[in-house]
Amino acid sequence: MTEQTFDREAALNILRRNDRGGYTVPTHGLYPFQWSWDSAITALGWLQIDEQRAWQEAETMFRGQWDNGMLPHILFHGDSTTYFPGPDVWGATDGIPSSAISQPPVWATTLRMLYERCSDRALAEDSLRALLPKLVAYHDWWYTERDPDRTGLVCSYHPWESGMDNSPAWDAPLARVPEIDWSYQRRDLGHVDSEQRPKKAEYDRYLYLVDFYKRHGFDSDAIYRECPYRILDTGIISILHRASEDLQHLCSATGESDAAARLGDCMSRTAGAVSRLWSAERRCFLNYDVLAGEPLDEVTTGTVLPLLAGLADDDQAAAMAALMGDWLDASSFGLASTHPSSPRYEPQRYWRGPVWLHINWLLALGLERYSAADLAQRLRSSALDCVRTSGFWEYFDAETGAGCGGDSFSWTAAIALHWLGAEP
Ligand code: DGY
Numbered sequence: 001m002t003e004q005t006f007d008r009e010a011a012l013n014i015l016r017r018n019d020r021g022g023y024t025v026p027t028h029g030l031y032p033f034q035w036s037w038d039s040a041i042t043a044l045g046w047l048q049i050d051e052q053r054a055w056q057e058a059e060t061m062f063r064g065q066w067d068n069g070m071l072p073h074i075l076f077h078g079d080s081t082t083y084f085p086g087p088d089v090w091g092a093t094d095g096i097p098s099s100a101i102s103q104p105p106v107w108a109t110t111l112r113m114l115y116e117r118c119s120d121r122a123l124a125e126d127s128l129r130a131l132l133p134k135l136v137a138y139h140d141w142w143y144t145e146r147d148p149d150r151t152g153l154v155c156s157y158h159p160w161e162s163g164m165d166n167s168p169a170w171d172a173p174l175a176r177v178p179e180i181d182w183s184y185q186r187r188d189l190g191h192v193d194s195e196q197r198p199k200k201a202e203y204d205r206y207l208y209l210v211d212f213y214k215r216h217g218f219d220s221d222a223i224y225r226e227c228p229y230r231i232l233d234t235g236i237i238s239i240l241h242r243a244s245e246d247l248q249h250l251c252s253a254t255g256e257s258d259a260a261a262r263l264g265d266c267m268s269r270t271a272g273a274v275s276r277l278w279s280a281e282r283r284c285f286l287n288y289d290v291l292a293g294e295p296l297d298e299v300t301t302g303t304v305l306p307l308l309a310g311l312a313d314d315d316q317a318a319a320m321a322a323l324m325g326d327w328l329d330a331s332s333f334g335l336a337s338t339h340p341s342s343p344r345y346e347p348q349r350y351w352r353g354p355v356w357l358h359i360n361w362l363l364a365l366g367l368e369r370y371s372a373a374d375l376a377q378r379l380r381s382s383a384l385d386c387v388r389t390s391g392f393w394e395y396f397d398a399e400t401g402a403g404c405g406g407d408s409f410s411w412t413a414a415i416a417l418h419w420l421g422a423e424p
Pocket of ligand 1: 160
């Protein structure tokens with residue numbers, strides 16, 4: 001059990017306050033809707049106090065699944081004037097209005113945890129039975145629509161899809177995306193200091209891409225052929241692979257052998273292809289810019305996530321563990337989202353350096369998989385130091401531990417609760 005370094009009741013109150021009845025907003029104001037990977041992670045927090053409510057998080061999210069299996073990264077359950085870009089900009093209004101991209105597919109991993117830890121077995125069995133076909137359709141969507149050439153490596157079309165929106169890894173490919181030619185008013189800067197958020201040049205291109213999907217009628221083939229941004233993202237590839245492993249386990253346990261076999265084939269293709277992303281020089285895997293035909297030379301927390309999925313061989317895992325040991329030494333709190341030796345490291349700007357609890361959680365799971373339990377424990381406690389220092393913020397300055405972004409943040413509270421209640 002992780003040593004309690006925070007106020008459990010305060011964490012629970014954040015979940016209760018951010019609960020909108022069936023789904024949890026990441027935080028009030030800044031993110032007033034349901035975000036996919038936030039919601040998947042927040043379910044782990046709910047599991048500590050209300051098992052039914054934990055499963056409900058998934059049920060509500062999967063109600064917004066598209067007919068082709070895609071699970072959008074945002075479901076706009078209502079109106080809000082505090083967030084931009086809203087459903088009118090995305091233009092995806094069939095069913096529950098949504099965005100038109102996905103997010104790191106961590107759902108099967110957290111739902112396996114819910115299934116295995118839920119004390120109400122009837123609830124767990126019924127909930128899983130209803131969700132399993134939807135999860136399978138979601139994974140099928142990734143492997144077909146995002147890898148139509150069956151290379152084994154799915155692609156991503158937007159920095160927001162990575163969940164690591166403003167990472168310096170995306171700077172070069174994003175700079176090649178045209179800027180939009182219409183004006184707009186950002187809402188995020190009304191909630192958070194501009195020093196902690198992306199700049200206008202990035203937003204202009206984020207919005208170009210949003211417009212691009214709409215102009216192409218959300219047609220997967222056309223977008224695959226023509227999208228001006230196409231990345232092999234080590235974070236998405238790893239989270240998908242780990243989640244497929246968890247989903248395959250759930251399918252086998254419930255007699256869904258065809259789906260289990262299909263997932264097995266997809267996972268074998270990924271395991272066979274991922275070595276092309278390895279960089280011995282950088283001691284990690286690197287993201288890859290498909291359109292430029294070159295690796296993106298930036299060491300970020302996404303580039304060591306293959307540990308989570310067991311995609312590294314033993315030598316690669318040892319190299320990444322050594323890298324992460326040095327990396328922890330290089331800043332004062334947690335594992336910084338960009339390696340502090342990078343010239344583009346900014347310890348408090350969104351994804352360019354700050355510490356995220358859920359990423360440290362995923363990486364600790366990965367290290368444990370390779371028997372690096374001591375380093376995993378170091379990662380967890382140094383991430384929890386952020387919470388002890390500042391409370392439950394969206395992210396934390398890697399040098400001072402000061403809270404950044406949104407306050408009273410659901411996934412930060414959820415991971416802290418999960419560590420306290422469930423993991424060694
Ligand atoms: C935002 O608006 O910053 C979100 O992260 C996009 O998902």
